[in-house]
Amino acid sequence: MIRYIIYSLKLRPHLFFLSIFYLSSSHSLAQQSDATGLLSSPKPGSSKYVDVKIYNEYRPVKENVLIDVAGDSAAWPNKKRIYIITAVNIAGYGGSLIVLNQAWYANYPRSSFHFFNDDKEWLQVDKIGHGWTAYNTGRLSTAMWRWAGLSEKKAALIGGLSGTAYLTVIEILDGFSSQWGFSWGDMTANLVGSGLFISQELLWQEQRIQYKFSFHRNTYDNPMLDKRANDLFGNSWYERMLKDYNAQAYWLSANLKSFFKESNLPAWLNVAVGYGADGMFGGFENKWTDTQGNEITRYDISRKRQFYIAPDIDFTKIKTNKKWLKTVFSFLNAFKCPAPALMLDSKGKFKVYAIYF
Numbered sequence: 001m002i003r004y005i006i007y008s009l010k011l012r013p014h015l016f017f018l019s020i021f022y023l024s025s026s027h028s029l030a031q032q033s034d035a036t037g038l039l040s041s042p043k044p045g046s047s048k049y050v051d052v053k054i055y056n057e058y059r060p061v062k063e064n065v066l067i068d069v070a071g072d073s074a075a076w077p078n079k080k081r082i083y084i085i086t087a088v089n090i091a092g093y094g095g096s097l098i099v100l101n102q103a104w105y106a107n108y109p110r111s112s113f114h115f116f117n118d119d120k121e122w123l124q125v126d127k128i129g130h131g132w133t134a135y136n137t138g139r140l141s142t143a144m145w146r147w148a149g150l151s152e153k154k155a156a157l158i159g160g161l162s163g164t165a166y167l168t169v170i171e172i173l174d175g176f177s178s179q180w181g182f183s184w185g186d187m188t189a190n191l192v193g194s195g196l197f198i199s200q201e202l203l204w205q206e207q208r209i210q211y212k213f214s215f216h217r218n219t220y221d222n223p224m225l226d227k228r229a230n231d232l233f234g235n236s237w238y239e240r241m242l243k244d245y246n247a248q249a250y251w252l253s254a255n256l257k258s259f260f261k262e263s264n265l266p267a268w269l270n271v272a273v274g275y276g277a278d279g280m281f282g283g284f285e286n287k288w289t290d291t292q293g294n295e296i297t298r299y300d301i302s303r304k305r306q307f308y309i310a311p312d313i314d315f316t317k318i319k320t321n322k323k324w325l326k327t328v329f330s331f332l333n334a335f336k337c338p339a340p341a342l343m344l345d346s347k348g349k350f351k352v353y354a355i356y357f
Contacts, residue, residue, distance in 0.1 A: 077148070085144045100170070109178040116183055118183050122277070131192045135196055138193070138198070156198055160194050164193070167190045210255070212336040217237060232281065232288075246280055252272065269311070270313060272308075272310050273307070274341075276305075286303065302347055310339045313337045315337075316333050
């Protein structure tokens with residue numbers, strides 16, 4: 001388990017375990033707020049907020065939400081819950097960084113701060129993974145701040161930037177390690193992921209386009225490639241999920257009903273476009289040194305970008321009154337649902353999948 005946490009922290013996507021934590025805890029807190037009536041009326045005489053009932057006749061609003069005169073929906077802040085969420089974030093972020101520093105960086109030589117350009121590594125699949133991590137960490141952190149009673153706008157800004165803030169600290173640690181370096185490409189991907197989340201919250205107050213991840217275990221029939229894959233990506237399923245960029249895909253999944261509200265389309269139906277790659281047995285090229293010191297080059301294996309289109313499901317649009325099921329659906333929404341898919345790669349190959357994971 002410790003090994004899994006370390007891989008989750010250092011490798012792409014960095015915050016896999018942290019995202020899972022947020023998915024389970026923050027959504028439960030958000031659901032609890034609806035059940036316990038967190039959002040209460042303002043004190044008599046308040047001029048900044050007005051009761052939602054006054055606005056119901058003129059504009060659609062979320063149940064039990066107060067409306068800021070400036071147009072920002074807001075709950076009455078709950079100081080106790082703000083303290084709880086602040087403590088959770090400090091403990092979660094701070095504790096994981098301490099574990100990462102001691103379990104990973106301490107095993108490699110330190111250096112003066114430096115930069116490293118890895119923009120061409122892994123055909124940018126790792127960069128897309130950075131964006132996924134920042135997006136989903138922001139999405140889940142925002143739910144926690146909403147539970148604490150912050151307005152939708154404030155919760156989106158604070159929560160949405162939390163993923164980038166955390167990943168920035170990791171980039172700084174990379175900058176002081178001789179084995180890596182601070183990557184502007186990683187930072188750009190982090191900001192894109194956070195920006196995708198925040199912009200939708202501010203523009204639509206919902207996530208019409210979701211950032212999702214999928215994975216399947218690749219088989220490498222050639223004994224040489226199979227050994228290289230085991231050395232490079234590991235043997236266990238979770239190592240392969242985190243490290244095998246040949247088996248990952250990242251998706252932008254658009255909810256059709258959100259864009260065509262007057263249509264009769266199912267509320268849960270999405271269409272997703274995805275990106276992945278194949279044929280990679282090294283970060284920049286298919287060249288490596290084996291355990292006997294022999295240099296191996298496999299330039300005959302094409303490194304290919306892959307583009308997908310497939311139907312998908314927005315699990316949060318499936319109606320249920322069961323809180324535990326809502327939590328499960330929120331967790332599942334970070335991942336692309338297996339479905340039929342069309343694929344076109346950068347070499348012009350077209351393929352139809354009955355089911356693609």
